[in-house]
Amino acid sequence: MSDYQGGCLCGRVRYRIRGPFHQFHQCHCSRCRRFSGTAHAANLIAAADSLEWLQGEDQVRRFDLPEAKSFSRAFCTHCGSMVAYLKRDGSAVTVPAGGLDQEPDIDPNDHIFYDDRAHWYETGLGAKKYRQAPE
Numbered sequence: 001m002s003d004y005q006g007g008c009l010c011g012r013v014r015y016r017i018r019g020p021f022h023q024f025h026q027c028h029c030s031r032c033r034r035f036s037g038t039a040h041a042a043n044l045i046a047a048a049d050s051l052e053w054l055q056g057e058d059q060v061r062r063f064d065l066p067e068a069k070s071f072s073r074a075f076c077t078h079c080g081s082m083v084a085y086l087k088r089d090g091s092a093v094t095v096p097a098g099g100l101d102q103e104p105d106i107d108p109n110d111h112i113f114y115d116d117r118a119h120w121y122e123t124g125l126g127a128k129k130y131r132q133a134p135e
């Protein structure tokens, strides 16, 4: 059991998550790809009462996709970074793994909606790797 802190890129929004994380999903669905602009979401799941705002809660905007049953996101209105949010049904908190200050002490459980994955996800894993941006 441990506490985590996370926040947005500009630093206005900060939050604390009381662990543990129960699940860690990498979601390749078209909604997650569209929202994130990348291959998949990386979402940690924690208890419904685990989220505490440290600052900037008034900067957070929530988006519930109208035609979806459960798709939601929350983000900093200043920099657009995804931040933690309570699921629509109130059952759990979803935490974007990349928004944490430290590494979560859980590895991804799965890839979900994997049939919807972008073709370039798997081919990209084999691409040439640099420590930083190439010259």
Ligand SMILES: [Zn+2]
Pocket: 008, 009, 010, 011, 012, 013, 076, 077, 078, 079, 080, 081
């Ligand atoms: Zn921000």
Ligand SMILES: [Zn+2]
Pocket: 027, 028, 029, 030, 031, 032, 033, 041, 113
């Ligand atoms: Zn998804």
